[in-house]
Structures are given as C-alpha cells and as structure tokens.
Amino acid sequence: MDEICDMYSLHFIYVAIAPELRSRERNRNIINELLRSHKKYLDGRRSPAYDGRKGMFTAGALPFTDREFVVKIANDPERGNQGEKEFKVTIKCAGAANLYMHSLKQFLAGTYPSQDRFSHKHLDIRILIVALNGGEDISATTFYKAQPVIDFALDYLNMNIRDAYSRFDQDGTRVSVVQYFNRQYSYSLKYINWPCLQAGSDSRPTYLPMEVCRIVKGQRYSRKLNECQVTRMLRLARETPEERENSILEIANENNYGNDYHAREFGIGVTNQLALVDARVLPAPMLKYHDSGQEKVCNPSIGQWNMNNKRMLNGGSINYWACLTFASCVRLAEVRTFCKELVRVCNSIGMQITGEPCVRIRQERQDHLDAAVRDIHRQSAEFLSQQGVIGQQLELLVIVLPDANATVFYGRIKRLCETELGVITQCCLARNVQNVGGRNTVLEDALHRRIPLLTDMPTMIFGADVTHPPAGEDSSPSIAAVVASMDWPEVSKYKCSVSSQSHREEIIADLFTEVKDSQNRLVYGGMIRELIESFRKANGSYKPGRIIFYRDGVSEGQFSQVLLSEMDAIRKACASIEEGYLPPVTFVVVQKRHHTRLFPEDHHARDQMDRSRNILPGTVVDTKICHPSEFDFYLCSHSGIQGTSHPTHYYVLFDENNFSADALQTLTYHLCYTYARCTRSVSIVPPVYYAHLAASRARHYLEEGSLPDHGSSSASAAGGSRRNDRGVPVKPLPEIKENVKQFMFYC
Template sequence: MYSAPRNHRGRGRGGGGSDRGRGGGGVGAGRFSGNYGSYRGGRGGDGDGGFSGHIGQAGGRGGCSPYGGRGGGGGGGDGGRGGGGGNYSSYGGRGGGDGGRGGRGNYSYGGRGGGGGRGYGGDGGGWGRGRGGSWRSDLHQASSSSGVERMLEQLSLKPEDQLIRFSSRPPPGTIGEKFLVKTNHFQVEIDSSLKEFFHYNVSIKPEVLFSKDYGVIMEELRNLYLETDMNGEPLAYDGRKSFYTRNRLPFVCKEFGFSVRNKQYVVAISLVAVIDLKKFWQFLNGKDVELPQAVIQALDVVLRQTPSFKYTQVRRSFVSTDFGTSQLGDGLVALRGFYQSLRPTQLGLTVNIDVMAAAFIEEIRVIDFVKQILWRERDTRDLPLSDVERLKIKRALRGVRIEVTHRGNTRRTYSISGLSSMPASEETFSDHESGSNKHIVSYFEEKYGVGLSYKALPCLKVGNKGDISLPMEVCKIVGGQRYKKKLNKPQTANMLKVNNLCPGAREEKILKIVSQNNYTEDLYCSNFGIKISKSLTVVQARKLPAPQLKYHDSGNENVCQPRGGQWNMQNKKMFRGGTINTWVCINFERDISDSHASSFCSKLGGVCNDYRLLYNRSSVLPPTRAVPEQVEWALNALYGDAMRRLKPRNQQLDLIIVILPDNNGSLYGEVKRICDTKLGVMSQCFLAATVKNMKIGTLTIASEKINIKAGGRNVVLEDALLQCVPLVSDKPTIIFGADVTHPSQGNDTSPSIAAVVASLDWKLLGKYAPELSAQAARQERIEDMFVMCKAHFLSFHEENHQKPERIIFFRDGVSEGQIEDVLQHELKEIQRAWMSTFNESSSPPITFVMVQKRHHTRFLQGENNFNFYDKNGNVLPGTVVDTGICHPVLRDFYLNSHAGIQGTNRPAHYHVLHDDNNFTEDQIQTLCNNLCYTFERCNRAVSYVAPAYYAHLLAYRARHYLGVDSSSDGSAAAEHGESSTDHQLKPLPRFHANLKNRMFYI
C-alpha cells in the first residue's frame, strides 16, 4: 500500500483549552499532505481539547489524496472533537477522551468516538455516517453478529483498510428514444454574496419531554429576546438543538431564563461553527466533488422554517386542514399536505415538492370514536363489550391523548394506558377525601352533576400509573395526534384514494402549493438569499425497449414482445411445467358447498394442464370443511389423513388448496404459518368470491403461482436463453435480492425480519432460493448476512456444480441516512461469506445496488408527444432518467419500469453503490429493466427488480410466522435511533426443511 512520504505527513499540535472554551490552534502540519493521486494523504494534526464536558479543538484536516488523509484526533477532555477527514473517502479524526465526538469524514465514515466510555459517532460527509464509540461496544458487536472469526478479522485490520469506496458516476446511458419530461423538482438559486453563515447550539433545561414543546419554548425565546439580545436576526431553527443565522449574533454563548406554561426553563445558546460557503460555491460550479453537506442541511432548515410555524410537521412533510381532509373510517381522518426536501443534483440544488397525506385520529368524543370502530347500528349504551371488542378498542385507544369535558373550563389532558376490567356501572375507586370506596357512576353524578349514559362500557385507565378511571363519555380526543399504527384494509383503501392523483392533477396541486408557500417573500428564505423557481424542472429521459420473453415452443406464440409493460397467456404455454401429483382441499367458508369446492378444484386443474402444469385432477381426499377457530387442528388432521394414504406409496403431499372467507382477518396468515413452518407443504389460498365466480383470468394467474411453487418456470428472458445478457451470461453469476421488514410502531416484542433470496438457475435468472433471519427491532442492516449468503453460495454450487464468479446484489428498503452503514457492513459480509464457503483468499467482483421506492420524485408530462405517455399522462414502462435531477457525484438513476394502474407512477430510484463488474449505465439500466419482466406472479412488468421484490414478499410472509399480533410497517427504512433491544423479542420460526430452495413465498 502506497503512503505519502514521511515528510508529507507531519503532525501539528493545537493550543491548550480552558474549562469553558475550545482549545486553540490545532491545524496540523499535515493539513494538505499527500499528493493528489497517492493512495492516502497525510494525517492532520491533533488538537488539544477543553476540559470535561466541553468541546475540544478539532484536529487538522487530512491530506487531499483520492483516499484522503485521516483527520487529527480531538484533544483532551471528555468533550474532545476529532478533526475533519481528507477529501473523497476519508475518515474523520478520533474524538479525544471519554465520549469524544468523532470528526467529519467526506463521503464516508465520520471519526470514531472517544475511547473508554461510550463515544458519540462522528458526522459523515456526503452520504456518510459516523462510526460509534467505545471499543467495548465494538467487541460485543463483532462477537454477537458473526462470531470470533469476525472479531479477529476486525482486530487485525485498521479501520481505513476496511473502507469500501462508493462507485463513481460513469457517462450517462444512450440506449432508447430520448424525450423531455417534467419532474417535481424546483431549481434553487442562492445569493452569490452569501459567504458564510452561523450555526448555534440550543440546550434547554430541564429536559424537554415532548417534541412539540421545543417549538413552543423557542417561540417564547424569540418573543422575549430576539429584538433586544439578538439584533432581530431571523433564527432558522431545526426543531431540536440547532439554529442558523445569516449574521453573527452579538454573543458567543449566553443563557436565557423564562417561564412557559408556568414552568421555568433555561435556554443556553452557543456558537458551534462558522459555515464557510467556499466549498459550496465550488460544488455548484462543478469545480469540486466534495458534497457540502453542512451547508445543504442548514439551507434545508431555512426552507422548512416558515412551514413549520404554519402547519403540522410529519417527518419531512407538512399537513394542515387548509389543504383538505378526508374520512378514512374507524375514527381516523386524512390530513392533506406536502413533502419538501432540498436535494443536491447535477443541476445544482433543487427542492423536491410532492403532495401527500397522513392519518390522524379524529378530534371527537371518545364514545363516538368507539362507535365508529365497532360499527354498531344499535345504541351502544346498554351493550357491554365482548372480549374481541374490548381488545379491539384497547389497541385503538392505547397511547391516545384525551382531555376531560366534565370540569368546566379546566381542560386536563391524559394519555390512555388501557381499559378497566369492569363496566362503569361496577367500577369503584378509593376516595382519598372520604377514605372510602365510591362507585364511578354515583361519584360523577354527585361531584360534577354528570349522569352517565353508557354504564355498560368500561372506563379509560389514565395517569402515570394507570390508576385513574374516567368514563368514556366525559373524554374527548385531543386534536393533532398522528395515527402511527398500521391501517386496516378499508382505511388503506381510503388512503390510496386520497393519494391517487393522476399526473395532471398532481402537477396542478404541486404548483398551487409552491404558489401558496410564496418562497420569494418568505422571511427566512429572503434573509439567506434563497430563491425558488416556480416552474417544474424539465430533464431528458430515455425509453428503454422491453425485453422479448420466451414461452414453450408448443404454444402458438412462443416469443412475446410486451406492450405497455404487460402481456397475457393467450396462445402461450409455460416455459417449463411443474408437477402437482398429490393434493387436498380444505374449505373454511361455510357458504361454499363440498360439490362447489370440488368443481372449482377440477376447473383449476384443467386450466393448469392447459398451460403445461401437470396437475392430477384426482385429489387424495374429498374436500374437507373446517372452521377458522380450529385452523391448526384442521390442517394437522387433514395432513395426517393424507399422509396415511400417501406414505405406503412413498409419496409426499404436494399442495393444499385453501378456501377462505372474503373477510378472513388473520386466517390467511395462520394458514401460511402452519403450512410453511409445521407441515412443510405448499399452499394456495383462494377467497370465497374467486371460488364462486371461477373466472378464467383469475385461475390462469393462480396456475402460474402454483407452477412456480411446483418448481416450474412460466417465462424466461429470451436473451437469457440465448446466453447474451451482458455481464451475466458469460460466466456463473448469482443475483441476490434483500429486504428487511420492521414491526409496526409501538410493537416492541416483534423483531425485524431480514430476507435474502438468491438465484439458483444462473442461465435463466428466475428461480430464487429463500433465507430468513430475525434481528433487533428496527435494525436496518442485515446482521446475519454472512450466514444467509453462505447458505446461498452452497445452494448455487450444488445446483450448478460451479462457484459463482460474479455477484450482483439488489438491496431494498434503505434510507439515504443508512446507506453508508448498510454498505460497509453487508458488502464485507458477502465477501467474507464467499471466501469462507470456498476457502478462497478473495471474493469475485460484486455489484451492490440499492433500490428505493419510498421517495417523492415523480415524472409528469413534459411535452406534447403522446408516444411516451399513457392515456392518464404517466410515462411509459422503460422510462429512465440518469441526468439532471440525479446526484452530482454518486451513481444513481430513476427507472419507471411498470405501467400505471391508478394515480401517478413512482419510479424506482437505483443507487449503484459499488461496482467491481464495471457495468456501463446502459448495461445496468437494461439489466434492471429486464429483471422487472421476470416477476412470475403476474403477466406485467413490476415497479422494481424481481429479486428485491421476491425478498420483500419473503420478509412479509415471515411476519405471519410470529402470529396475529405481529403487524408490520412493511419495508420502510427504520428511522435513525429507533432500534431497540431492551424488550424480549419473539423468536422467528424457521420454514420447514421440505421448502428449502423452493419459491413457496410467491
């Protein structure tokens, strides 16, 4: 490894610190060490720190080689801050002392936190993120996730040597017809006279318990002291611990004491940094590849300041009744609003604005909320709750804030912790004034003159200990409470209606929001010299051709050219038919007779055989009737009866056909849990409506699912069959898909579930073997990647009798803030798994691509050429954008691969994070587009690559294994800081050994 000559790696030393301030000096002699193009720049000088609890002087900046020098360590006490790293992929410095904060590294790791105690992670530049603190924590992590081998490997390597570099952006693609498209990005101009601005830290004592109170306290600070002590300077506040100003305040550090809502607070304000915009202007002019993340973060805060005063903030969005509301049902209402985010792009800065809606609990009486949930047509007042109803109400109300209405103008608020075990008519409490027990009903009538009407309903349990009982009818739900739990099916359908705007209507609403926000006249934007265009940004797009699909030669149409991202099975035969020789049917719908169930199964078998799936028309047993309450007993009994007939013939049961009620609650999940983990048998579920109607189209899709489960193939890419897929067909290539699904908010006992699938049939790119793992709730990076990848490599070798010589990995569900951590951990684990499996010293080339669907970029009709748009104004499948609104340095592109069904299409956002295989943009974009046509559950291109989609399905299926209480947020990226290991997590049952390497999850 090349390093800079010794005389280029000097180490400076900063001045001493005091117990109240920063250490002085500290820019080391190695500041610009290392020649451009050398392997590693010099290390910046170490700075001396302040005493315990204060920030020490930053160390010097590392040299400007492509890998960058390591920044100097922060000095001294517990508050030492490491210096900045060098350019490109450097580490920040190491923070000094216990709890020291690591320095900022550009595009990569922040510095390591202080040793000894638990350190804070450093700030990453670009997309980077700081590494965590104490050495003890590192040892624990190594041993727990992958054992002693990983710990020894980490101990033997320097952190810099472990660093994985991001892929750089190659020239844009050229394949496909070019056209112009509008996007919901608006270009941003910054006043060129802006040279610097100022970052201040906000510390509030005593600690603030509720996030909304930060804004209330800071607003009072503004009212009292802005004009007198801060020169009337507008403060762009981030809602927590920082604000930014255009001009310097007349103090470095100052404390302010005042009262808010009869509570005394002390707010300490201190200057943290002077943010120099020199790098920012170089970045905008294309003269420097370094992303000025601190500047962009500050400007984003400025843009969000006025909306945060006017509207309710939901993460990066704002909602208000001003934008409209819609009923969702069961006591919920959708508040409309807009999403807003400042983005660095090849065009400079843009602000991404999109319409959105969020679910809130309706501001109504609790008794009316309960009525909506129970959907009771009769009067509720004399009807006690059943056990099922009680559980439903308890789950819906737990954690909801209410205010009492029986005390005149006194409006006390509480959070609901549960329900009383007795109805209000029987509920008693200990009256401290009289020293006797009193009945709730008589107490409210005597004390407040309130006669209770709903005496059969339980009381609400509130208070810190849940020891206060309140009748439901004297409580009202406090407004402005966001509903964070999973929506039920009717609510989800209603929310989709709210959000499903066609491109034309979406564009109109977005432009109206931009006009309403009036950024030009905004106090904070004007102060910082920010101007926002009022026009949608127009960029160049290309339409990639759809791949040709190959069916079996026995069909009248054996080669299919999809049109508009979809096709059908007319005149086609499955490419490779599977076999279903033994099967049974179980019926949980009482309105479906045995004869009708038999007719349905017979018709299904006929459709399967028509398409080349060899399906025995005779079942092992006649259809069996069962009740949902005995699902496990019924399935076990049916399986036992079938195996008593099959075992003497040395046969296994191939398939269980399951007929479900249309509204089956958790029954579907229970069926899958039992079949997948207990019985080890494939299952295919049908709703009662499907069985009654017997539509050929529905049965055709079902036959395709069954064929995949039986080991067949419905269709393949013709290029794959001809072995001409670039950088795939030329040598053994394994393609992975990975996703993590998280439990719903408030569920602290269910784990996050990681799913990794991998291709087994190298040449045909269609069969994906499953692997699952449970991990700490809301942990995004896949901790057991090593174990799962090793299993996949072994399966690939068994199937193909060759080692994979190329790896392509598609990762779903990662937010931008977690990219660095996920890439650095997971890519190394993939490499290590391959080396361990085949006893090699190095791994084959890997391309690691992250797929994002949860973003707000949309394509809108940009020109009057209707050849590139469908009848609703959506861009056609195959539309790709890799210039303009894409990242200025890192490698990404947007691909709309699917046909719109309703609303505005959301393109997938692909980030090529690492690419040893050296794909051109045309090659990787074409591969991604073509893989969207290989999703074998339907005859249409899907919205993102099939391997990642399969991983999502597998993770979602495994959520059912945890039981009926394990509701999920889907594949949403876990929010920073929400990972929890304090609760006892439910173990994840494994799928049965009979299902190994089979696509039972499709």
C-alpha cells in the same frame, strides 16, 4: 429549480424545550413566541429555520453561544386546558460552517476535487444536488377523528362497556375512581360503570375516566389500514399526472416561496416552475416461453402482456394435492367446479396438475381451522402410504377462505403449514391461484447469454429487506429477509432466508455468523453462506463469480453504516466457503420512499405517455436531479394503472463489477419483467419485491402465539441467542421446512 444566491455562513443551533413535547406544531409555536418576545436577545435580523424538534439553523452567528429562555404560551383549549403554560427553552450553538460559492458551483457541476464533501472544523455538511432542487409533492395520510373517547370506543372499537379498573390505591387507601375525582377535582362522574383509560406505565399506572378525555385533532394514524380503508384512501388521493403537476404548481404559487423570509435569510431563490430534465426510454426485453405454445417469444407492449397462446417455460408439476374450504357461503359443488377449472387452466399453460385431489374436498368450520388442516394433511399421508408412494407428501393444499376475515386466518395457515407440516398452500378468495415451483417466463437474452455482466459467468442476484413492527409495538423484533437467484443464467427463481433481529435494527445481523461448537471449533453460517451453498447445488457445483446485491429500506443517512457492515458480512461469508474466494460485488440501494415525481413534458403527446397518462415504462433519469458525481438513477419500470407513477431511485454504493450506467440500468429494468405474480413489469426490481414478501410472511410466524425455540430459519444459532439493546432475548423465528424453502412459497 432553486437558485443559490450569496450565502457565506451557516450555524447549527441545538434546541431543548422543557417539558418536552411530541407535537412539532406545538414546538414551533413555542419557538415562534420566543423569537417574538425575546427578539432583542436573538439579534432581530436573524430568521432561524427550526425543524420542530432539536435543530435550528441561522445564516449568521447569534450574539451568544448558550442561553436559557422562559416562554409562556396559551394552552390549547381543545385539550380542555385554559390559561398559559410556561416552558424553558435552552439554545446552544453547536457548530458553524462557511459555504463558498465557487466551491458550491464546482460541486453542482461535478468538478469539485473532493467529490462529495465540504469539511469544516465544527460541522461536516454533505450537500446533495437533490436537496438543492427543492422538491415539492403532495402526500396523503390518515388521522384520528377529533371526538370524545367515549364516542370512539363505541363507534370504532365495538366495546362492551362494563366495570373495569374501578378502584386503585391512593396514599395506601383503596379508593374508587369516582371517589378520587369527586375529592380531587369536585367533579361527579356521570358514567360510573364505564372503564378507565390507563395512561401511565405498568409500574405506575394512571387511570383516566373516558368521559374526561378527548381525542384531539392532528394525530396521525400509523397502523395498517384494512382493505376498505385502503380503497377509500386511494380513491381520495388519486390524481392523474396532469392533475398532480397542476396541484404542485398551485401550492408553489400559493406559498410564494420566492418571497419566503427563511429563503431570503439563507440566500435561496425559488422559482415556481418544475425542473426540465433529460430522460431516455429503455427498450423492453423479449420474453421466452415454452416452444410447445403457439407464441414462443413475447415482446411486451408498454410494460404488459398476457398468457394467451403461451405456455410456461418450466411449469413444474403437482401430483399430490388437496383442497379445503372454510367459506360457508360457497357450496361444495362450486368448490369442486373451481378445482376442475383450476386444473384445466394450469395444464393448458404448461403447469401439470393431476386431475383429482388425494382426498375428497372438504368444507370445514372456521373455528376448526387448525384441526382441519392437520387432519387433511394426515389423511393425505395415509393415502400416499397406501399407494406405496415412499418419501413423498402433499405438494399443494388449496384453501378457500371467506371474503370477510380472510386476513385473520391467513397468518395462522401459513405458519402452521410452512413451519410445522411442510406443505405449500395457496389461499384464494375467488378465481386466483398461483404457480408452485417452475418458472413462468425468462428473458430471452438470458437464455442466449446476451446480457453483459450477467450471462458471461455464473452470477447471483440478491435482494434484501428489513421490515419493522408497526408503530406502537416496542418489543416485537424486526424481520430481515434475503433472497437470491438459483437459476443462472435465467435469474428468475429465488430462494429465501429469513431471520429475526433486534427491534427496529436496520442492519441485517445474520448475513454472516460464526459460533463455536462443543469442541471449541468455529462453525460458519448465516444467510449469505446458506444461499451461496444452495446456488452451488443448483448449478453443478459452480460458485457465483459475480454478485449483484439489491438492498431495500436504507435511508441516505444509513448508507455508510449499512455498506460497511453488510459488505463486510458478504466478504466474510464468501471467504468462509473457500480460501481466497472473493467474487466482485455490486451493492445497490433501492429507494421508493421519496418525493420525486416525473411528468411528461407535454401531457398531450401520446407517444410520451402510457394509457394512464404517466411516463412510459423504461424511462430513466440520471442527470440534474441525481448526484453530480456518484452513481445513481431514477427508473420508472412499470406502466401506471391509476394516479401518478412513482419512480424508483437506485443508488450504487459499491461496484467492483464496473457496470456502465447503461448496462446496470438495462439489467435492472429487464429484471422487472420477470416478477412471478403478474404479466406486467413491476415498479421495483423483483428480488427486492420478493425479499419484502418473505419478510412479511415471516412476521406471520411471530404473530401466531408462542414459538418453538429452534432458532432462525437462516440456520443461524445467533438468531435464538441474540439480545436487544435492553438485554432482552430476540424472539427467534420457527424453522421453515426444507421442502417448503425449495419453492418460492412467499410469492
């Protein structure tokens, strides 16, 4: 834990480096050289703390408010540059604040009058106790290998080297790249038929031959890893909790933060011991299964259980199904055996499936995927028509994919079946098939209405998330997804609504919409209204009397903005349904991207650990490392499998339902046992999990070629007409078929 020493003044300095650089390391080198070579101008007693970008802090005033410096620094020889390069560094004093020890101590004790803010004339600083408990953790990520670009292209891109971009215009004269480098740099290219790299913009292209380019070290790879790379990454980064704790302590000792000159400058003392916090372990819920099974009630053990001797509470039924395989390595007879076993197992656990498919099981070539899926859908419709089944269609299509390239076909299948054909699909690689409709299990206390602030009145639980395109894609829209429980009081079946919005926009735009129709009348819509109306239909016209909204993907700096915008949308959506309808709302932010880790106090006390030697599922911490006056807590709701468990941080931004800490923590933990995909408690509350899955599924719809122009699947006209900050229309999502949306198709 950090100890605050005497510190009275904090100054924020704005830094601008020209020409601008992307590398934080390079920026730090420039500032370090500035501090060394211009020490007399910067007051040699100061040791500024620099963030590698635009911000610098000092514990005291500089002798000027605005000044420019020229800094010369050696070029990086690995980039093929020699000599020195000159940079212009502008330093401006942007603000200052006085920090008073007695106020700070009051704040940490939770007794400061203004609760959470120190206000100053020039600088408004929000001090969090989390920031003062200097968290240390170990992260792992991937980097590009430093090597010539030619080697990279051959080894990883499988490029077929051929002539490309060989000529361009120079001063109105058509010249080849070979001629240009010969004239301009007296350099004779060796590989004259190899393609060039386009390093400029589309309007002003710059062509560079591969042989003169290198991939330099230290560049992070931010795109999605394939399955083999993920497996290797996890294996390399995996550490038991005890190993991770020792690694953190070792780093703290090696870096000797207690004697760090920046820490001393700001009056901060750092100890090399982990903080000891009080925790408690919440009891696991009792789970209710169908009365026809041998085991009607299940008490999970350390966050897990199994389906032996149990039957699904409401297993659902499938009368019309078909199977299609694109795995040439699997014989048709093996697929038939798999389907028979699938039917047997599903029926044994309470999910009723008819024994034979509507049409014969077919094996098709992978390059005929779209045509084969459409054809089996047509054949099934003809079969049902011949059987005199009116108003019914294929309920499930099982598709067997090859192990290799499965992800290539997955998105195409989901988009085709869910937005065009209206068919639920289950893609499988081995013996893995999941339920369609119905519910595996529910909380027994929910059935008996024994959960406070949930079962006493119709309650609707929402989960919301926004996913963004990968780094490097600057035009793809972000995808917002909202799911909501439909089955009060069990709260285990969720319907979803998805929508596209401006690139990297975090606030959900389509929660509530209002547009004017042809008669100039207001028409209300949006994701919240759509889901509340679905809840009314599913619960005998009851509107939810209480809303609990779990929101993922929000950083601390966005709390106020997201809360104000999205709470306003929820309010307007409710009021648009019925005048005066304003159910109380609890708004909870769910955070996984943090570096807080919780370790057992004694790594040899088996009663404090699960099988992976992590803390027990249900462990909750709401003191010391949490905010001293606000409503937040860390909850480890799952049993670790490998490595070190990552607790989830829940931050209550708004609470009209007046939850006690114990009530909300227990509800959140118990919900983690209702995740439909597995018989384990999961690490984040399921509605947030489902929202993330729904948003990821919707991105497949965007990535499959051109899209039909019929708005977003949240039934909002705004989705198709919205423009991003550059005035470019946001690409809408295709409409998900209504019969598909009735199920948890995304799960």
